[in-house]
Amino acid sequence: MKxxxxxxxxxxxxxxxxxxxxxPLLWVIxxxxxxxxxxxxxxxxxxxxxxxxxxxxxxxxxxxxxxxxNSVIVLSVSLTLTMFLGATAAYALARYDFWGNRFIYYLFxxxxxxxxxxxxxxxxxxxxxxGLLNSLxxxxxxxxxxxLPFTVFFLSxxxxxxxxxxxxxxxxxxxxxxxxxxxxxxxMAKPGLISVGIFNLLGQWNQYIIPVVLVSxxxxxxxxxxxxxxxxxxxxxxxxYSRLFAGLTLAMLPVLIVYAxxxxxxxxxxxxxxLK
Amino acid sequence: MxxxxxxxxxxxxxxxxxxxxxxxxxxxxQAFLIAMTDASGLSNRYKFVGLDNFVALxxxxxxxxxxxxxxxxxxxxxxxxxxxxxxLASLLNVGGTSKRAVSGxxxxxxxxxxxxxxxxxxxxxxxxxxxxxxxxxxxxxxxGLRAVGLDSFAGDNLGNPDMAFWLVLAVMVWANVGFYxxxxxxxxxxxxxDIYEAAALDGTSRWTTLFRITLPLVWDTxxxxxxxxxxxxxxxxxxxxxxxxGGPNFSTDVAGxxxxxTAFTDSRFGMASAMGVVLFFFTLSVTLxxxxxxxxxxxxxx
Numbered sequence: 001m002k003x004x005x006x007x008x009x010x011x012x013x014x015x016x017x018x019x020x021x022x023x024p025l026l027w028v029i030x031x032x033x034x035x036x037x038x039x040x041x042x043x044x045x046x047x048x049x050x051x052x053x054x055x056x057x058x059x060x061x062x063x064x065x066x067x068x069x070n071s072v073i074v075l076s077v078s079l080t081l082t083m084f085l086g087a088t089a090a091y092a093l094a095r096y097d098f099w100g101n102r103f104i105y106y107l108f109x110x111x112x113x114x115x116x117x118x119x120x121x122x123x124x125x126x127x128x129x130x131g132l133l134n135s136l137x138x139x140x141x142x143x144x145x146x147x148l149p150f151t152v153f154f155l156s157x158x159x160x161x162x163x164x165x166x167x168x169x170x171x172x173x174x175x176x177x178x179x180x181x182x183x184x185x186x187x188m189a190k191p192g193l194i195s196v197g198i199f200n201l202l203g204q205w206n207q208y209i210i211p212v213v214l215v216s217x218x219x220x221x222x223x224x225x226x227x228x229x230x231x232x233x234x235x236x237x238x239x240x241y242s243r244l245f246a247g248l249t250l251a252m253l254p255v256l257i258v259y260a261x262x263x264x265x266x267x268x269x270x271x272x273x274x275l276k
Numbered sequence: 277m278x279x280x281x282x283x284x285x286x287x288x289x290x291x292x293x294x295x296x297x298x299x300x301x302x303x304x305x306q307a308f309l310i311a312m313t314d315a316s317g318l319s320n321r322y323k324f325v326g327l328d329n330f331v332a333l334x335x336x337x338x339x340x341x342x343x344x345x346x347x348x349x350x351x352x353x354x355x356x357x358x359x360x361x362x363x364l365a366s367l368l369n370v371g372g373t374s375k376r377a378v379s380g381x382x383x384x385x386x387x388x389x390x391x392x393x394x395x396x397x398x399x400x401x402x403x404x405x406x407x408x409x410x411x412x413x414x415x416x417x418x419x420g421l422r423a424v425g426l427d428s429f430a431g432d433n434l435g436n437p438d439m440a441f442w443l444v445l446a447v448m449v450w451a452n453v454g455f456y457x458x459x460x461x462x463x464x465x466x467x468x469x470d471i472y473e474a475a476a477l478d479g480t481s482r483w484t485t486l487f488r489i490t491l492p493l494v495w496d497t498x499x500x501x502x503x504x505x506x507x508x509x510x511x512x513x514x515x516x517x518x519x520x521x522g523g524p525n526f527s528t529d530v531a532g533x534x535x536x537x538t539a540f541t542d543s544r545f546g547m548a549s550a551m552g553v554v555l556f557f558f559t560l561s562v563t564l565x566x567x568x569x570x571x572x573x574x575x576x577x578x
Contacts, residue, residue, distance in 0.1 A: 010367040017364055018390050021454060024405055025393065027416055031408075043419040089292035092285050104289065111300055113563060115511045117532050118556045121539045121549045122303035122310055130298075145299035148292060177284040206398035208514045213540070225400035229518045232404040241414060244404075251401050259396045267392055271459050 025252065031245040039241045054246035062240075064247045066220065067227030074136050074223060075204055078143040082200050083193065085144065086151030091181055093152065094159035095167075105156065111149030117209055127214055134218040139211060143204045151196050158192030159185065195269040198262060202255060202270070224251055307556070310549040317543035329550035339551065342522070342529040343558075345441065349448070349509035349530070350562065354502050356449050361456030361501070362494075364391070366486050368457065369464040370472055388461065391454030399451075403518030406447045410434050434520055437527035444519055444528050448512070456501055463494040503566045510559050531555050 031039055032054055033047035059065040093105050116123070123142070124133075132138030162185065170184045186193075211226040222230065228251045235244040259266050311329055315322035333339050368384040394402060409415045410433040418430035434440050467490065475485050491498070513532025516522060522529035522537070531551060539548035 014364065014367055014387050017360075017453070018387055020450065021390050021393060023416075024409055027409070028405055040414045043414055043416045044423070085292040085295065088288035092288040096281060096285060098281070098285060104293065107301070108292075108296065111296070113507075114304075114556065114559060115507060117511055117513050117535070118552050118559065119300070119303040119307050120535065121545050121552060122306035123299065124539070125306070125310070125545070126299065126303055141295060142299050145295045148296050148300075152292070177281070178287075181284075181288075202396055206396075206400070208398060208400045208518075212517070213536075216540070225398040228398075228404055229400045232407060232518070241408075244408070248401060248404055248408075252397060255396045255398070256393070259393065263389055266396060267388070267458055270395060270455070271462060 028245055028248050028252070032242070032249040034242055034245070036241050039245070051242070054242045055250065057240075058243045058246035058250060062231050062243050062247055063219070063222075063227060064224070064231070064250050067222050067224045068250070070136060070221060070227075071205060071224040074139045074143065075201070077137075078140040078147070078204055079197070079200055081140065081144045082147040082151055082204075083197055086148055086196070087155055087186065087189070087193065088181075089148070090152045090155035091159050091185060094156040095185075105152075108149050108152040111146075112153060116146055120209070120213055124213055132214075134215050134221055136221060138214055139223070142210055142214060143207060146210070147200050147204065151200060154196045154199075155189065155192055158189055162188050194265060198258075198266055198269040201258070202266070205255060304556075307549050307552050310546055311553045312550075313546045315545040315549075317539065317545050322546065325546070329547050330554070332547070333550055333554060338526065338529070339531065339534055341526055342531045342534040345528065345530050346510050346512065346558075348441070349445065349512055350506055352445060353448055353452075353509040354505035356445075357452045357456060357505055358498060358501055360449065360453050361460050362486065362491065362498070364453070365457045365460035365464055366490050369461050370467075370485070370490065384461075388458055391457045393454065394451045395455045397451075399514040400518060402447065402451050403515050406443075406450075407434065407519050410443055435524055437525045440520055440524060440528045444516060447519070448508070448515060451515075452505065452508070459501065460494055460497060463497040464490060467493050499567070503563055506562050506566050507559060510555065510562060 027043075030047055031043075033050050033052075034045075034054075035048075035051060038045060038048060059068075089108070093101060093108075127133055127138050127142065130138070132141070166184060166188065167180060170180050175183065206225060207223070208225045208229070211223045212229075215221045215223070215226065219227075219230075228247055231247055232244060235241065312324060312326055313322040314325050314329075364387075368387055397405075409417050412418055412430070412432055412435065415433070417433065421427065421430040431439065433443055471489060471493075472485070475489055480488075511532055512530045513536065516528055516530050516533050517536065520528045522533040532555070535548045535551040535555070538544050538551060
């Protein structure tokens with residue numbers, strides 16, 4: 001019963017941190033509707049009118065739409081490729097005994113320990129040698145390669161937990177190894193695929209360092225995160241603040257919607273990586 | 277399973293291994309070689325210089341200054357984030373008392389949803405967002421301070437070399453706390469409720485409960501958190517690059533930013549690779565030390 005006395009106190013701390021988290025985001029969304037004068041003279045005030053024109057200007061004049069589309073194109077390939085290569089490799093490592101199995105497994109999993117920026121310079125050189133600098137295919141391949149460690153780690157743990165009886169039954173029914181994987185094992189691994197898929201979706205969508213290094217000199221190929229940061233720098237000189245806030249809102253919105261819809265899966269998908 | 281095993285292994289492993297080899301393993305291996313050359317980004321000619329880059333690096337006061345900031349982050353970021361995370365998670369999970377059972381506070385699910393939001397945002401969004409909050413003219417920090425009469429605190433923020441580092445650190449804490457509230461919360465929810473009931477009957481204070489009961493029981497998770505936050509602290513490049521580019525006057529410079537500028541502004545690829553190698557070993561040793569230092573008897577809850 002002693003704890004009960006502390007309740008208003010605890011509730012207070014929780015509310016304060018809640019406001020610390022939510023207020024900045026609400027402020028950005030509110031500012032996206034203001035005009036520059038309101039933004040500069042009354043930062044805490046509400047917009048005088050709902051100026052949707054800010055969003056239109058951010059989308060077209062500030063190229064947010066183009067950057068957005070680039071991100072969507074890159075992710076539609078890189079995410080598919082990540083899931084396919086990750087699932088097949090994880091399955092081979094989890095379900096087959098062969099010489100070098102452990103070695104290959106640790107080769108993949110070891111990649112989780114080191115952030116990408118450590119190998120930034122040679123990565124740049126490798127991509128340049130392949131002629132993939134300033135290109136979306138280059139980004140697709142690099143995103144996929146750097147998503148593999150966690151994907152393989154997570155999915156091989158998942159494939160190991162699947163019951164063997166089902167696989168055996170399918171084999172007796174005459175299913176070959178490929179058929180077994182695509183028709184039986186993959187559907188059974190769906191919950192694991194969804195978790196790691198959301199993890200990769202957010203990770204690749206939010207990726208900043210890789211495009212900044214690999215797509216630095218062609219603005220038409222900028223991804224959304226990168227384009228937004230570039231916009232923030234140029235708006236600093238030009239002073240079109242409302243457009244920047246509208247761009248910021250447009251960049252936040254898709255992930256916030258994904259999060260709102262798949263809230264439970266997102267939390268479990270992102271925390272699962274750290275608990276193992 | 278013996279029949280037809282190798283076609284599947286080849287088809288399933290080789291594409292992934294190939295891609296991983298070209299874009300991850302090869303760059304890491306090459307980093308060590310390039311670090312021992314005077315390669316520049318502009319020409320393909322270079323010569324082998326042995327360990328000269330590393331010797332120069334340790335004499336380089338800008339690199340040392342940047343490493344010092346990483347070291348500060350390495351201590352402060354995990355400490356502050358974990359303490360705040362544990363505190364909030366314990367409020368959410370063992371804060372309320374309904375009838376007899378010690379339970380989470382009302383609305384704890386809602387708080388967790390809100391707290392977790394920064395985790396799904398891009399570092400670019402977070403960086404730009406806070407840069408605008410700190411904006412001396414139009415940001416809500418300064419106008420908020422003025423509104424409550426603290427005008428003297430409303431300064432240049434990121435433009436002030438004495439303040440900038442702390443403001444960037446605050447953003448890093450802000451971006452990470454919510455994730456650890458959820459992570460620690462999950463660990464705490466597996467602690468049997470009767471332990472807390474017994475403590476409550478004994479009249480144990482909130483702080484004693486947190487440090488003597490909850491913390492030892494979630495230690496495994498705290499250890500993992502420490503390692504991950506240490507890696508984030510040694511990186512720190514993206515947020516610094518977006519918010520300050522290491523300035524003003526190198527007051528927020530981190531090793532990643534130094535490496536980026538050395539490679540892509542100065543075109544000194546050999547030197548930048550050497551920085552990458554140094555950071556690689558820092559990350560490796562910090563991870564190992566963190567794992568060793570935080571090692572403890574695991575408490576089994578049967």
